Amino acid sequence: MIIVMKSGAGRQELAEVKKRIRELGYKPHVIHGATRNVVGAVGDERGKAVLQSLQSLSGVDNVVPILKPFKLASREVKPEPSLVEIVPGLSVGGDEFIVMAGPCSVESEAQILQSAHAVKAAGARLLRGGAFKPRTSPYSFQGLEEEGLKLLAAAREETGLPIVTEVVNPRDVELVARYADVMQVGARNVQNFALLKMLGQLDKPILLKRGMAxxxxxxxMSAEYILSEGNRRVILCERGIRTFETATRNTLDISAVPVLKSQTHLPVIVDPSHATGHARLIAPMSYAAVAAGADGLIVEVHPRPEEAASDGPQSLKPADFAAMMKKLAAYAEVAERSLATGD
Structure with a gap:
């Protein structure tokens, strides 16, 4: 249920509504709007009719059922788009088209520093890099783990770029949170509900990638797990789904972008690297993402893709990334978005 407060309702009236929601066995989630507040009452669907009694409380304008199964992620709860702040002065979901870029995995100090300087010069606003790598084969490079996190932190210190990196295991949440500005949940963990619940208890942005199937x-509903624990700073990422097609690594479901934008207030970005698996396809899919209404990109960039420990074929060279960013700025302008493209 959504409890819509009257315009001008005060703190005391809001507190009373939250108290009554808890007494009825539900969890209140306050969504602050420009002119009024809305309270989502989340819990067992079978007894939600009792929440209609809240209509009589002072300060309550209306009590409306939420039809979507994803309650807090739905535009029924929050019709206007959400801004997710990464650091002061940098948010995803606004007028600026945000690009995150860097290597698939952190391999050495020289590699991550070179990558960080290159993507920043081209206009990227965040540095991506994997310290923990979930791989299909147990014999593939698994990442440098905490040493990789320290190298990412050093790159942030030198360039000023916030870092986004993946957390794979619930036991590593606290460790990764000490270093990362944005915690990434990869496609293989999209329904790792124990992990999602733990991330929901953090006050840190979560980049949630769509699963392959x-x-x-x-x-x-996976995003709902994070939101229901209290963390509202969720960014969605379309990274391609598995189909019968073999010409690309995955099939970029570009239609998912406008569908998601119509169903949820959460910002949506696109990962053209994992979606295609081929460096030559990243630029056209990035332009398509702008046209589809995405709020940003996360792109793999490596100074020497031919030597990369993981995902070399889908990694752009710095010069190619810089060229793409210049052209991307023109597409962003047509889509009425802005894009910084370096000094």
Whole structure:
């Protein structure tokens, strides 16, 4: 249920509504709007009719059922788009098209520093890099783990770029949170509900990637796990789904972007690197992402892709990334978005 407060309702009236929601066995989630507040009451669907009694409370304008199974992620709760602040002065979901870029995995200090300087010069606003790498084969490079996190932190110190890196295991949440500005949940963990619940208890942005075979509803229900624990700073990422096609690594579901934007207030970005698996396809899919209404990109960039420990074929060279960013700025302008492209 959504409890819509009257315009001008005060703190005491809001506190009373939250108290009554808890007494009825539900969890209140306050969504602050420009002119009024809305309280989502989340819990067992079978007894939600009792929440209609809240209509009589002072300060309550209306009590409305939420029809979508994903309650807090739905535009029924929050019609206007959400801004997710990364650091002061940098948010995803606003007028600026945000690009995150860097290597698939952190391999050495020289590699991550070179990558960080290159992507910053081209206009990227965040540095991506994997310290923990979930791989299909147990014999593949698994990442430098905490040493990789320290190298990412050093790159942030030198360039000023916030870092986004993946957390793979619930036991590593606290460790990764000490270093990362944005915690990434990869496609293989999109329904790792124990991990999602732990991330929901952090006050830190979460970048949630869509699973390889996850429907949009299942995907939004995964976001709901994070939101329901209290963390509202969720960014969605379309990274391609598995189909019968073999010409690309995955199939970029570009239509998922406008579908998600119509169903949820959460910002949506696109990962053209994992979606295609081929460096030559990243630029056209990035332009398509702008046209589809995405709020940003996360792109793999490596100074020497031919020597990369992971995902070399889908990694752009710095010069190619810089060229793409210049052209991307023109597409962003047509889409009425802005894009910084370096000094």
């Amino acid at each position: 996850t429907t949009i509803q299942e995907y939004l």
